[in-house]
Amino acid sequence: PASRRPLIAGNWKMNGLKASAGELAAIAEGYDAALRARIDLLVCPPATLLAGFSAQVAGAALMLGGQDCHPMASGAHTGDISAEMLKDAGAGAVIVGHSERRADHGEGDAVVMAKAKAAWRAGLLAIVCVGESLQEREAGEAAPVVTRQVRQSIPEGAAAANLVVAYEPIWAIGTGRTPTVADVAQIHGTIRRVLGERFGAEGAGIRILYGGSVKPDNAATLLATADVDGALVGGASLKAADFLAIARAV
Numbered sequence: 001p002a003s004r005r006p007l008i009a010g011n012w013k014m015n016g017l018k019a020s021a022g023e024l025a026a027i028a029e030g031y032d033a034a035l036r037a038r039i040d041l042l043v044c045p046p047a048t049l050l051a052g053f054s055a056q057v058a059g060a061a062l063m064l065g066g067q068d069c070h071p072m073a074s075g076a077h078t079g080d081i082s083a084e085m086l087k088d089a090g091a092g093a094v095i096v097g098h099s100e101r102r103a104d105h106g107e108g109d110a111v112v113m114a115k116a117k118a119a120w121r122a123g124l125l126a127i128v129c130v131g132e133s134l135q136e137r138e139a140g141e142a143a144p145v146v147t148r149q150v151r152q153s154i155p156e157g158a159a160a161a162n163l164v165v166a167y168e169p170i171w172a173i174g175t176g177r178t179p180t181v182a183d184v185a186q187i188h189g190t191i192r193r194v195l196g197e198r199f200g201a202e203g204a205g206i207r208i209l210y211g212g213s214v215k216p217d218n219a220a221t222l223l224a225t226a227d228v229d230g231a232l233v234g235g236a237s238l239k240a241a242d243f244l245a246i247a248r249a250v
């Protein structure tokens with residue numbers, strides 16, 4: 001529906017130095033009036049670059065975001081970054097529950113939910129990631145796993161204005177493999193149904209992104225799939241030309 005404005009989000013992961021300013025500039029410049037009229041565009045660089053990038057694109061429509069946040073606002077948590085700090089550095093959104101965080105840092109659904117709440121406390125859009133492993137997919141458990149994650153990682157009070165869900169099958173991330181259109185439609189339909197059960201009419205406005213090896217050559221197909229409201233892009237978001245090609249494929 002028209003109420004679900006497409007969102008193309010780039011996750012730079014642990015990539016990018018100050019010298020990446022040129023890539024950001026190219027993305028900001030490519031996000032022209034024609035594109036701005038149709039879609040939201042978000043870049044999530046490493047936290048070290050947020051403040052500088054924010055100054056660089058000040059006044060532009062391009063949104064910046066963090067890749068993770070701590071549940072607390074401040075305190076004795078060496079090395080962690082709070083949602084309030086991301087907001088202060090210029091973020092408008094934050095990714096939580098990315099599968100790399102779930103795997104590398106042992107984050108379970110309860111922690112992800114706490115981080116989503118932290119995002120809201122700071123006034124950030126929370127992008128909550130869900131997705132099954134290859135083992136779960138092959139056992140026929142993709143839908144139940146994703147259903148559990150949507151029930152247990154997303155706090156009460158989710159609405160179109162504060163939440164985006166990203167479906168990222170773990171086996172499709174960084175591998176060049178993607179699910180079939182039918183599989184994407186099935187899982188997105190499942191997520192849409194669970195959001196409807198939990199959040200009623202408000203759930204119908206929450207955007208669901210697909211993520212996992214989205215590239216310029218498969219973007220149009222994936223983005224035209226039922227219940228796909230945009231994409232979360234990893235590798236291909238590092239090159240402005242590729243990222244913009246994906247955005248234009250909406």
Ligand code: PEP
Pocket residue numbers: 011168172173174175211212213214232233234235236
């Ligand atoms: C991601 O990790 O969010 C992702 C989608 O990565 P890639 O596009 O590189 O598969």
